[in-house]
Amino acid sequence: MVKPQQTLTQQLLRYGLYGILTVAALVYLLPLWVMLLTSLKDVEEIRSGTLLSLPGSINFDAWGKAWSGACTGSTCEGIAPFFVNSFKIVIPAVLISTLIGALNGYVLSLWKFRGSELLFGAMLVGCFIPFQVILLPMARMLATLGLANTTTGLVAVHVTYGVAFTTLFFRNFYVGLPKELIAAARLDGAGFFFIFRRVVLPLSTPIIVVCVIWQFTQIWNDFLFGVVFSGSDTQPVTVALNNLVNTSFGGKEYNVDMAAALMAALPTLLVYVLAGKYFVRGLTAGAVKG
The missing domain is CATH 1.20.5 (Single alpha-helices involved in coiled-coils or other helix-helix interfaces)
Structure with a gap:
C-alpha cells in the first residue's frame, strides 16, 4: 500500500x-x-x-505605419532602415566575436603556455565591467581610428566587449574534449590551424550555437552602445524604437508603438524559438567530464 x-x-x-x-x-x-x-x-x-x-x-495599419511611415525624430520612414542597420551590425559582430572566441578558447585550453591561466582570468574581468565604464575610453578610441558614428565602429565595440564571453564559453567547452585526439593529431604531424580546422571545429557545433545565440541577442537588444556610438544614419533598431515612442505629432498612437516594439523583438524571438533547444544542449555539453 x-x-x-x-x-x-x-x-x-x-x-x-x-x-x-x-x-x-x-x-x-x-x-x-x-x-x-x-x-x-x-x-x-x-x-x-x-x-x-x-x-x-x-x-494591420499600425504595423505598416510602424515599418515604413512612423516618425523617428525628424524623419518619417519607419523602423525599416534601422532594422537593416541592426543586421549590418549584428551579423559581422557575431561572426567575428565567435571566431576569435573559438581561437582563444582553443589556445587557452588545449595549447596552454606559461601565464595562460592568468591571461584567462584577466579576460574574465571583461565579462563583469559595466558598460558605462568604457563609454568615454571607447569614444576616444573610435574617434582616433576615424570610426565614430559608423556601423564599423559599432561592430568593433560589440566584438571587443563580446570576445570575453565567447572565450569563456569556448574555453570551458574545449576543456572537456579528449586530449588524446589532439595528441594523436600532433603525432601525425598536424599543425596548430590544421587541428583547429579539422579536429576541433567539427566537434564545436553545440558551443558555436550557444555563442551565436548569446551574441545575437546581446547585440540586437543593445541600446546603450547604439545611442552613444551611432550617428543619425547608423542607429540600430532599438534606438529608432526609442525615438519613435518619444516622438509624437498630435495624438499618441499606442498601436504603432506596440507594433514597432514587436517587430524589433521578432528576430530574437525567432532565434530562441528555432534554436532554443540547441542553446540548452550547448550550455550543458562538456559540463560533465568523462
Whole structure:
C-alpha cells in the first residue's frame, strides 16, 4: 500500500509544479499578449476599450505605419532602415566575436603556455565591467581610428566587449574534449590551424550555437552602445524604437508603438524559438567530464 500512495503523492506534486509553471508562464507572457492586441486595434478602440479586450476587427495599419511611415525624430520612414542597420551590425559582430572566441578558447585550453591561466582570468574581468565604464575610453578610441558614428565602429565595440564571453564559453567547452585526439593529431604531424580546422571545429557545433545565440541577442537588444556610438544614419533598431515612442505629432498612437516594439523583438524571438533547444544542449555539453 505504501508504493501506490507514494506514486499518487508524486503525481500530485508533479501536477502542482506544472500548474505553477503554467501560471508563471501566462503571467510572463501577458505583456506580450497585451502588446499584440493593442497593435491590432485602431486608436479610438484603444481609448474606449480595455487592455485585455479583443479587437473588434483585426487591423494591420499600425504595423505598416510602424515599418515604413512612423516618425523617428525628424524623419518619417519607419523602423525599416534601422532594422537593416541592426543586421549590418549584428551579423559581422557575431561572426567575428565567435571566431576569435573559438581561437582563444582553443589556445587557452588545449595549447596552454606559461601565464595562460592568468591571461584567462584577466579576460574574465571583461565579462563583469559595466558598460558605462568604457563609454568615454571607447569614444576616444573610435574617434582616433576615424570610426565614430559608423556601423564599423559599432561592430568593433560589440566584438571587443563580446570576445570575453565567447572565450569563456569556448574555453570551458574545449576543456572537456579528449586530449588524446589532439595528441594523436600532433603525432601525425598536424599543425596548430590544421587541428583547429579539422579536429576541433567539427566537434564545436553545440558551443558555436550557444555563442551565436548569446551574441545575437546581446547585440540586437543593445541600446546603450547604439545611442552613444551611432550617428543619425547608423542607429540600430532599438534606438529608432526609442525615438519613435518619444516622438509624437498630435495624438499618441499606442498601436504603432506596440507594433514597432514587436517587430524589433521578432528576430530574437525567432532565434530562441528555432534554436532554443540547441542553446540548452550547448550550455550543458562538456559540463560533465568523462
